[in-house]
Amino acid sequence: ITVGEPAEIVSATIGSKKVYSYRISIDVKENKPIILQRSVWNNISGWHGTIVKIAVEGDWGRAKQKIIDYIKRTAIITPYANIVLKTPDGEIYAYSRAVDKLPPPPREVKPHPHGIDIEMLKAMISETKAQTLLDFIADEFQGVGRVTSERFLQSYGFDPMKNPRELSKDELEFLAKALKEYNEFRKPRAEHLSPIGADLIKIGLSSILKPEFVDAITMKPVVYEGHAIIIEVGIAYGGSIEPLGQPQLLRFANKIPLLYDEKSDVSWKVISENIDCSYYEITFPAPIAILIHICGTKIPYKGVGKESIAEVPIIEHEIEEGVRSVARSLKLYLARKQREEEYMRKAITVIKYIPEVSSALAVFLKSNPESIDPKVIEDKLFDLVKKRFGDHIKEISSPRDIVLSIE
Numbered sequence: 001i002t003v004g005e006p007a008e009i010v011s012a013t014i015g016s017k018k019v020y021s022y023r024i025s026i027d028v029k030e031n032k033p034i035i036l037q038r039s040v041w042n043n044i045s046g047w048h049g050t051i052v053k054i055a056v057e058g059d060w061g062r063a064k065q066k067i068i069d070y071i072k073r074t075a076i077i078t079p080y081a082n083i084v085l086k087t088p089d090g091e092i093y094a095y096s097r098a099v100d101k102l103p104p105p106p107r108e109v110k111p112h113p114h115g116i117d118i119e120m121l122k123a124m125i126s127e128t129k130a131q132t133l134l135d136f137i138a139d140e141f142q143g144v145g146r147v148t149s150e151r152f153l154q155s156y157g158f159d160p161m162k163n164p165r166e167l168s169k170d171e172l173e174f175l176a177k178a179l180k181e182y183n184e185f186r187k188p189r190a191e192h193l194s195p196i197g198a199d200l201i202k203i204g205l206s207s208i209l210k211p212e213f214v215d216a217i218t219m220k221p222v223v224y225e226g227h228a229i230i231i232e233v234g235i236a237y238g239g240s241i242e243p244l245g246q247p248q249l250l251r252f253a254n255k256i257p258l259l260y261d262e263k264s265d266v267s268w269k270v271i272s273e274n275i276d277c278s279y280y281e282i283t284f285p286a287p288i289a290i291l292i293h294i295c296g297t298k299i300p301y302k303g304v305g306k307e308s309i310a311e312v313p314i315i316e317h318e319i320e321e322g323v324r325s326v327a328r329s330l331k332l333y334l335a336r337k338q339r340e341e342e343y344m345r346k347a348i349t350v351i352k353y354i355p356e357v358s359s360a361l362a363v364f365l366k367s368n369p370e371s372i373d374p375k376v377i378e379d380k381l382f383d384l385v386k387k388r389f390g391d392h393i394k395e396i397s398s399p400r401d402i403v404l405s406i407e
Contacts, residue, residue, distance in 0.1 A: 005055040006036050014048045060088050066259055068093060072208060073250055073257035077196060077293065079204035098207035103194050110142040112188035113179040114226025115298065121176045125164045134160035141179075143186035152182050180226065190221035190228040195295045196255070201234040209289055212238035215329040216291070219318050229296035229315065233322030237330055241287035247271055248289040253299050253309065261308035267292040269311060270319045280331040281338075290326075292319055347385060354381045 012019045023037040064087070071085045075095035080102050085093040111120070130136035137149035144152075153160045156178040158171075167175065196204075201216035216234035223229070234250075241248065251258040251267050262268050271290055282288060300310040309315065358378035 003055045003057050008051075008053040010051040012043050012048050016048065017043055019043045019047065064089075070257050070259060071095070073252070073259075074255075076204040076208045076250065076291065077201075077252050077255050077257070079200055079207055095208065099200065099203050101200065103196055103200060106194040107191045109189055109192040110140060112143065112226045112228075113137075113141050113182065113185050114223070115188065116176065116179060116226070118173055118176045121172060121179070125167070125172075128164065131163055132161050133158055133164050136164045141185075142189060148184060151184065152178070155182065187223050188221075188226060188228045190230055192297065193221070193228060193230055193295050194255075195230045195232055196293060198232070198234075201232060201291060201293070205234050205236040205289070205291060209236045210240035211236035211287075211289070213330060213333045215326045217322050217325045219322050222314050222318055224296065224300065224312060224314055225298060227296055227298035229294065229299070229318075231315065231318040231322050232291075232293040232295065233319065233326050234291035234293075235323075235326040235330055236289045236291075237333070238287050241289055243285040243287045245284050247277070247286075250289060250291040251309075252291070252293040253301075253306070254295055255293070258307050258309075260305065261302070264302060265308040266311045266316050267309065267319055270316060270323055274316075274320050275323055275327065277327075280327040281334045282327075282330070288330075290323060292322070294319075347388075350385055351382065354378055354385070357381065 006023045006025045009022045009024065010019065011021075018040050019042075021037075021039040021041075022035060024033045024035050026032070027034055068085070068087075071083060071093060072095070075081070075083050079098040080100065081095075082097045083095040087093070111124070116124070124140055125136070128136055128140055130139050133153055134146065134149050137152060138144055138146045150160055156174070158175070158178075195218050198216040198218050201218075202214045205211065205214045205216070214234070214236045216232065219231040219233070221228045221230050249262060249267060249271060251262065251265060258265070277284070277286075294309060294315065299306075300312050300315070302308045302310050355378055358375070358381060361377050
């Protein structure tokens with residue numbers, strides 16, 4: 001729109017015998033594509049994928065870091081993709097695919113009664129083949145059978161045998177309101193959503209951030225205004241993550257990175273106000289990153305920019321529960337790490353004196369007729385220490401690996 005150049009799209013599905021190419025622009029008034037050129041050719045090489053080329057106007061100097069961050073975060077949330085960014089400065093940022101596994105694809109589902117409005121209801125009625133309200137409610141909505149449909153219609157005084165196309169304007173408005181209010185419908189299903197999954201989140205965080213610890217959880221679906229929503233939370237700690245005075249927050253909505261308005265987002269409220277990090281043995285500055293992914297067909301953005309999520313109670317609760325779950329895993333890891341470090345300190349304290357003790361014992365034992373080599377005593381004492389401390393000192397091959405400085 002800003003430069004007036006059409007977009008170019010080349011696409012072929014897996015196994016397609018043809019490759020399709022389009023040059024399109026957009027009818028802003030009607031919000032519809034305008035096809036300027038269409039080409040089709042034989043897919044001899046068996047290529048599949050989608051290429052999109054667009055030209056946009058922008059201030060690269062100001063936007064550079066945000067674009068680089070956007071691509072990096074996209075690589076985290078899609079570890080199954082190869083991503084290469086070539087900047088106007090000639091720099092190249094490449095993120096190689098870390099896994100071949102894809103998230104389960106979404107399935108098409110019928111709308112849930114709690115999630116429709118009057119305009120959507122009108123559109124559904126205009127397209128339905130149902131001749132009665134009973135059939136319309138039972139056939140066009142998910143989680144509604146004929147028995148539930150009949151109970152619903154009777155509860156609100158509708159004639160089950162009435163043709164839905166014969167409803168008056170007032171009746172349509174009342175039906176739309178009733179569909180939202182009725183509490184006996186089953187909760188909406190979530191198979192139409194495409195969450196990342198805990199395993200892929202852990203792979204994405206590990207491949208890009210290079211942490212020493214990572215964990216993730218996919219929460220069970222919840223319902224927001226008749227729409228299923230799935231919250232996913234990941235945590236990464238240590239390694240190459242820069243220690244900061246607050247957690248590095250990675251926010252996503254339907255796999256799209258959210259870079260702006262962080263402090264006004266519900267996720268920020270959860271980690272800054274609801275969660276006491278000290279309870280989980282996290283002391284700042286700390287090398288910690290928290291990923292929060294909200295997956296749903298209706299996400300409560302705060303503004304038209306769609307960069308922050310509103311503080312909806314059910315969403316806030318699920319984010320908090322997810323963060324607490326992965327934080328507990330981190331707490332266990334940090335406690336185990338602290339115990340291992342304490343064991344190591346104790347082992348080193350003992351080992352560093354072995355050469356000196358061995359030499360003293362050799363001198364003492366030399367009063368006997370049979371002379372003893374200090375190295376033999378040293379090896380025997382080190383074997384005893386290894387039996388005591390086991391894997392905690394597996395990197396130490398000899399007491400001589402530890403330098404003792406005695407003044």
